[in-house]
Amino acid sequence: xxxxxxxxxxxxxxxxxxxxxxxxxxxxxxxxxxxxxxxxxxxxxxxxxxxxxxxxxxxxxxxxxxxxxxxxxxxxxxxxxxxxxxxxxxxxxxxxxxxxxxxxxxxxxxxxxxxxxxxxxxxxxxxxxxxxxxxxxxxxxxxxxxxxxxxxxxxxxxxxx
Numbered sequence: 001x002x003x004x005x006x007x008x009x010x011x012x013x014x015x016x017x018x019x020x021x022x023x024x025x026x027x028x029x030x031x032x033x034x035x036x037x038x039x040x041x042x043x044x045x046x047x048x049x050x051x052x053x054x055x056x057x058x059x060x061x062x063x064x065x066x067x068x069x070x071x072x073x074x075x076x077x078x079x080x081x082x083x084x085x086x087x088x089x090x091x092x093x094x095x096x097x098x099x100x101x102x103x104x105x106x107x108x109x110x111x112x113x114x115x116x117x118x119x120x121x122x123x124x125x126x127x128x129x130x131x132x133x134x135x136x137x138x139x140x141x142x143x144x145x146x147x148x149x150x151x152x153x154x155x156x157x158x159x160x161x
Contacts, residue, residue, distance in 0.1 A: 021149050023051045024061055025156045028076070032160060037072045065153060076157055086158040089116050093159040096140070102148060104140040106155070113138050123158075127151040 023046065030036065030045050039055050039062070046053045053061075067074050092112035099105045108116050117133035120140065127147040132139045142148040 017145070017149055020061075021152055023053060023057075024065060024149075024153050026051055027058070027061055027065070027067075028153060028156050029160065031067065031074055031076060032157070035073050037069075037074070042074075086119060089119055090159050092116055095161065096152070096155055098148060098152070099139075101145040102142050104142070104148060104151060104155070106138040106140055108136050108138065110136045112136065125151065125154055127154065 026046060026049055027042065030042060030049075034045070036042050036045070039058050042058050042062075043053050043055055046058070062074065065076070067076055069075075089112070092108045093116060094107040094109065096104050096106040106113075106116070113133040113136050117131040117138045120128060120138070121131055127142055127150045129141040129143050129147075131141070140151060142151055
């Protein structure tokens with residue numbers, strides 16, 4: 001097949017926010033589970049899980065997620081903080097889902113929402129404007145759609161499913 005200048009080149013990477021968020025959540029899970037030292041390794045592991053990614057897109061994802069390479073391993077910026085702060089409450093979190101562009105709804109076991117909301121408020125995450133909790137549900141407010149996507153990634157790191 002011959003591509004001329006008049007034909008648009010196909011975009012090899014999905015650019016929808018949902019695809020990017022899903023890929024980044026997978027990257028997060030992979031970094032937590034494996035000792036990854038090369039981006040090419042990460043590209044291969046993503047492909048095994050159904051995410052087509054180029055090394056440049058993975059590099060961009062890592063940079064935007066705040067991932068650093070310390071020694072021979074990629075590490076998340078809040079690895080130690082999230083582990084310590086959320087270990088005791090992780091079992092209470094059942095899941096979360098977006099509700100519009102600026103709100104996430106987080107579900108907990110009955111009676112646990114207030115404690116989880118306090119921990120989230122105390123975490124100091126810049127993406128999170130505030131929380132409102134009930135008995136088993138927490139509304140997490142963000143200022144922008146981008147903040148909502150970033151918060152989703154942070155939640156996946158703090159509360160692996």
